[in-house]
Amino acid sequence: xxxxxxxxxxxxxAAPAPPIEADRMGAILGDDYDxxxxxxxxxxxxxxxxxxxxxxxxxxxxxxxxxxxxxxATSFAxxxxxxxxxxxxxxxxxx
Numbered sequence: 001x002x003x004x005x006x007x008x009x010x011x012x013x014a015a016p017a018p019p020i021e022a023d024r025m026g027a028i029l030g031d032d033y034d035x036x037x038x039x040x041x042x043x044x045x046x047x048x049x050x051x052x053x054x055x056x057x058x059x060x061x062x063x064x065x066x067x068x069x070x071x072x073a074t075s076f077a078x079x080x081x082x083x084x085x086x087x088x089x090x091x092x093x094x095x
């Protein structure tokens with residue numbers, strides 16, 4: 001049902017991305033998600049890593065890398081969208 005409503009609204013928010021760009025964005029987001037899973041595993045199983053010399057550095061490194069990936073994804077995504085978030089919000093409010 002919601003797809004029918006969206007189709008009728010003609011929400012043209014994203015430019016068609018070439019396959020290479022879509023693959024690149026998928027890789028960036030996939031790497032970020034993999035790091036989320038790694039962080040969760042380390043948190044859930046911290047007793048198994050007790051005494052490991054460098055394990056406490058992992059969360060800091062993971063957070064740093066995720067920030068880099070998210071910044072890269074955000075700047076990369078800006079080129080995929082046709083209009084700014086503010087303009088898009090204004091247009092949605094008009095419906």
